[in-house]
Amino acid sequence: xxxxxxxxxxxxxxxxxxxxxSYVLKVRVAVGPGEGPATALxxxxxxxxxxxxxxxxxxxxxxxxxADRTVTPIVQEGEPQPFFDVELKFSTKPPDRSKQRCQDQKxxxxxxxxxxxxxxxxxxxxxxxxxxxxxxxxxxxxxxxxGPPVQFDKSRQSIKIQQNVGSPLLGYVLPTQMLNTVNxxxxxxxxxxxxRLSSAPWERQFYGQCSVYYSRTLEFExxxxxxxxxxxxxxxxxxxxxxxxxxxxxxxxxxPGGKWRVTNLDDGTAPNPGNPAHFVLMQDQKYNPVxxxxxxxxxxxxxxxxxxxxxxxxxxxxxxxxNNHGLVTGxxxxxxxxxxxGDNAAKPTANGVFxxxxxxTNTFQGTGSSxxxxxxxxxxxxRRLNNAQGKIHIEYYPESDFTQLGIPLTF
Numbered sequence: 001x002x003x004x005x006x007x008x009x010x011x012x013x014x015x016x017x018x019x020x021x022s023y024v025l026k027v028r029v030a031v032g033p034g035e036g037p038a039t040a041l042x043x044x045x046x047x048x049x050x051x052x053x054x055x056x057x058x059x060x061x062x063x064x065x066x067a068d069r070t071v072t073p074i075v076q077e078g079e080p081q082p083f084f085d086v087e088l089k090f091s092t093k094p095p096d097r098s099k100q101r102c103q104d105q106k107x108x109x110x111x112x113x114x115x116x117x118x119x120x121x122x123x124x125x126x127x128x129x130x131x132x133x134x135x136x137x138x139x140x141x142x143x144x145x146x147g148p149p150v151q152f153d154k155s156r157q158s159i160k161i162q163q164n165v166g167s168p169l170l171g172y173v174l175p176t177q178m179l180n181t182v183n184x185x186x187x188x189x190x191x192x193x194x195x196r197l198s199s200a201p202w203e204r205q206f207y208g209q210c211s212v213y214y215s216r217t218l219e220f221e222x223x224x225x226x227x228x229x230x231x232x233x234x235x236x237x238x239x240x241x242x243x244x245x246x247x248x249x250x251x252x253x254x255x256p257g258g259k260w261r262v263t264n265l266d267d268g269t270a271p272n273p274g275n276p277a278h279f280v281l282m283q284d285q286k287y288n289p290v291x292x293x294x295x296x297x298x299x300x301x302x303x304x305x306x307x308x309x310x311x312x313x314x315x316x317x318x319x320x321x322x323n324n325h326g327l328v329t330g331x332x333x334x335x336x337x338x339x340x341x342g343d344n345a346a347k348p349t350a351n352g353v354f355x356x357x358x359x360x361t362n363t364f365q366g367t368g369s370s371x372x373x374x375x376x377x378x379x380x381x382x383r384r385l386n387n388a389q390g391k392i393h394i395e396y397y398p399e400s401d402f403t404q405l406g407i408p409l410t411f
Contacts, residue, residue, distance in 0.1 A: 003031045003043035008055065009085060020093040021063055023053055027086045028074070037071040040084035048170045049111040050163065051406040053090045061409060063090040067111035067166065110207050110215075116162040117411055123155045129242040133228050136242040136293060136389040143291060144244050157222040159188070159195075161407055164205075164213050170406055171214025175200035177400075182237050184399035188222075188411065194235030195222045196397060218407065237397050243390035246289050247279040249298035260300045273298045296390020331356040 010026040029043045053063040066089040074083035128150050130136055137145045165171050175197070183195040199219035206212055223236035250271035251262040260282075264270055271278035282290050282300060292300035327333070332355055403409065 003029050003035065003039050005029050005043055005045050006083075011055065011058075016093075018093075020091060021060060022093070023060070023063060023090040025055060025088045025090070027088070029084055029086055030082055031084065033082070037073070037084060040071050040086055041069065042167055043086065044167075044169050046086060046167075047088055047090075048406040049166050050115065052409070060090075060092070062092045064092075065090050067109050110164045110205070110213055111166050113164055115408055116160075117408065118160045120158045120160075121155050122158060123153055125151050126154050127151050130228070130240065130391075132226075138242075138293060138389070144242055144293065154223075159220040159222065161218045161220075162215070163218070163406070164215055165406065166213050168214065171204070171216055172200070172202045174405055175202065175216060175218060178402065178405070180397060181400040182235065182397045184401050185403075187402060188409075190222050190224065191233055191235055193237060193395075193397075193399065194224050195220050195402070196237055197400070197402065218405065220402075239394040239396075241392045241394070243294040243296050243392050244291060245294055246281060246291055247298075248282050248292070248294065248300050249273055250278050250280050251299075253282075262299065293389045301389055327356045329356055 006028045008025060009028045011023065013021060013023045015021050025047070027046065029040050029046075031039045031043075047065045049065050049067040051065045053060040053065075068089065070087040072085045072087065074085060127146065128137065129144065137150055139145055178197050179200055181197060182193045183190070184192070186192055187195050197218060198221045200216060202214055202216040204212060205215055224233050225236040226232070227234050248260055249262050250265055251260055253259065254261045262271060265278065279298060282292055284290050295301055
């Protein structure tokens with residue numbers, strides 16, 4: 001059976017004359033019949049050399065685990081030997097410089113060698129579907145723009161950590177399991193889901209005559225972007241694609257404006273956006289399939305985006321036209337370009353935001369001022385604000401806690 005940890009037994013700490021802190025942790029482990037101290041030393045879950053003092057809620061990120069450790073058997077008269085106490089030492093004191101690998105000096109224990117950390121950046125091209133404001137990039141026919149016109153240069157950071165570790169778990173088992181995963185928690189100043197482990201080559205080596213250790217190289221890539229909706233730095237390994245398609249929730253186009261109208265199914269029930277059978281192919285007047293941007297809920301965006309206003313001198317402005325504006329109750333409309341009879345001059349500022357109250361009478365209910373105060377208003381422009389294309393959010397890479405690899409938390 002593999003060795004298992006039964007729990008910390010004893011821990012203690014001290015401070016020397018130079019102010020360096022040291023800790024001793026004694027952990028009891030259970031091994032299988034016939035197994036001994038070698039198995040106990042390789043018990044999965046024991047702090048790896050170089051890892052920080054993080055034991056339950058007791059934390060000292062400046063104290064690191066030393067390579068030397070002691071295994072003591074728990075003797076029970078007349079019984080096979082199933083338990084050992086493994087004693088580990090942590091200290092804030094740096095390794096002896098006289099033993100550090102530098103020029104012609106050789107370090108005796110490679111597990112005491114500090115990790116080598118380096119970084120670089122690389123450029124690549126990515127096709128985008130939204131601009132920096134988060135708006136879908138569409139042509140005048142409401143179709144998604146693709147290809148070279150929307151391919152932009154981007155860059156990503158690369159971080160390489162070279163370490164010597166003392167167990168197969170840290171040498172290759174955990175790194176292999178965490179390949180092509182992203183950070184589950186903020187790391188090195190990067191946000192959640194911004195850092196991916198992309199490569200983890202390793203090599204088994206020996207020091208002395210029989211001591212095994214593993215040289216590993218962990219290569220991480222970091223990608224970030226600013227969320228246009230929140231202005232917050234976020235990871236950029238996920239994808240947001242503009243919603244579009246040939247099928248829409250059961251309904252048809254109606255009116256000169258060509259607005260999509262959701263209709264009941266043949267049995268009189270309302271269509272369910274969660275049921276693929278309740279979607280129909282969108283066709284033009286010649287019954288050809290048409291590709292349309294969708295609103296994220298299976299309905300195409302096909303409304304006119306603006307028009308004229310007949311009179312805005314009253315609290316409920318009305319539209320010029322009565323049958324082709326394509327608005328519905330609850331749509332949000334902004335008023336602008338107001339003209340007055342006094343000077344017949346266009347006013348550049350918007351005159352308020354309005355909500356459509358009753359599309360059959362073509363009126364707006366205002367939440368702002370309804371005239372510019374410079375005379376009797378005779379007209380203006382309106383534009384629909386809630387005419388946004390939906391997004392498809394894709395998360396492909398699983399998440400991992402990279403701190404389990406014993407990597408440095410700061411550089």
